[in-house]
Every structure is written in C-alpha cells, then in structure tokens.
Amino acid sequence: DAGVTQSPTHLIKTRGQQVTLRCSPKSGHDTVSWYQQALGQGPQFIFQYYEEEERQRGNFPDRFSGHQFPNYSSELNVNALLLGDSALYLCASAPVQGLSYEQYFGPGTRLTVT
C-alpha cells in the first residue's frame, strides 16, 4: 500500500488561473481532508469529504472547492488564483468519518502562484 498519494508534486500557475489537485486515499479509507500549509505555518483545514459530500469546511473562500469520487479519491479546485494561495496542499485520509481515527497524510502538492 503506497499510502496517501497526491498529484502533481509541484505546480506553477499564474495569478487568475484555476488549478486542480488530486488525492488518492490510503487503501480502506473513505474520508478525505484537505489542508493548506503556508511556508512556516501549520496546516490549515480546508474541508473534509465523506460519501462524496463536503461534511465540514474551514475558513476558506468559495474559490476553494472539492469533489470526492465513488472510489474515494478526491480533487481540490482553486479558482481565480491569488499570490497568497502559494502553499503546500496536503491531503489526509481516515477510515471512518466523524471519529477520531488517525489521519494519514500525503506528501503534498507544492503550488506556486506567480
């Protein structure tokens, strides 16, 4: 089991563009959460998906949206990119939603907005 995988590893976009990041959860996991980690800061919760629905959302604007597919993989979409969106985007998966199971993190996607 490769654990949580994310693609791409790195991405460079221009301000105003749109980006899609992808995540495959660990085998047996059905809950996916997304985090933004700016340089020198801790991860900030964006949202969590379970049963293909957004179950909880952090303090992020509507420019950030997501999707979960029937195979539990997930996408994070960011529209109208701002320079401040430059960060490491982490995906984490867990086996059951709503319980305090350990979240397993992926390696992240480094997004640079120029």
Place this chain on the structure above:
Amino acid sequence: AQRVTQPEKLLSVFKGAPVELKCNYSYSGSPELFWYVQYSRQRLQLLLRHISRESIKGFTADLNKGETSFHLKKPFAQEEDSAMYYCALLNNAGNMLTFGGGTRLMVKP
C-alpha cells in the same frame, strides 16, 4: 472557534537534555488532542494522542484542562528527535483538525 497555539517556533537542546514542547488550546467542547511530527523529507505523521495515554519514542503528553495545555515532553532528547512538531485539536464531530504553528526541535550532539 477552536485554536491551537505553539509559542516556540524553535527549540534547541543538547542530546540527553530534557525537552518540553508547549501547546495551548482554546475550545468550548471536550478537546481531543494530538501531536504530529514531520521528520526531514518525510510526511506528517501521528506521534501520539491524549486519549491513548501511551508513550511513543519516549515522548509523553498530558492534557491539562485547567491550564488548557497539552505539552509534549521527553526526559532525554536524542539527535533523531530533531523534527517539526505540531500540536492539533480535533473537534467534537471528529471531522476537523486544527493545527498549531509548529515547533522545530533541534537536538545538538
């Protein structure tokens, strides 16, 4: 609103010295707290959780509800403990994890 504060960005100690990484939280519900660690070139991973009350790699953390703290301690630091440490709080619904800003621990030989 839930908040986690780690007051130290960097903590530098010598090998064999005691270590205490501070974490304070703010949460109106019943808190469930974790410590995550990120070693160089590795992904973020769970170190320990307060409900299990176990010691991992010699680290322990006690939840102090009166002081709203969850400090991470180790009596004798090792060089391999050098890493980024993040304190995190899980909401009661179990679907949102709030992280602190992290503390970089450097253990010098």
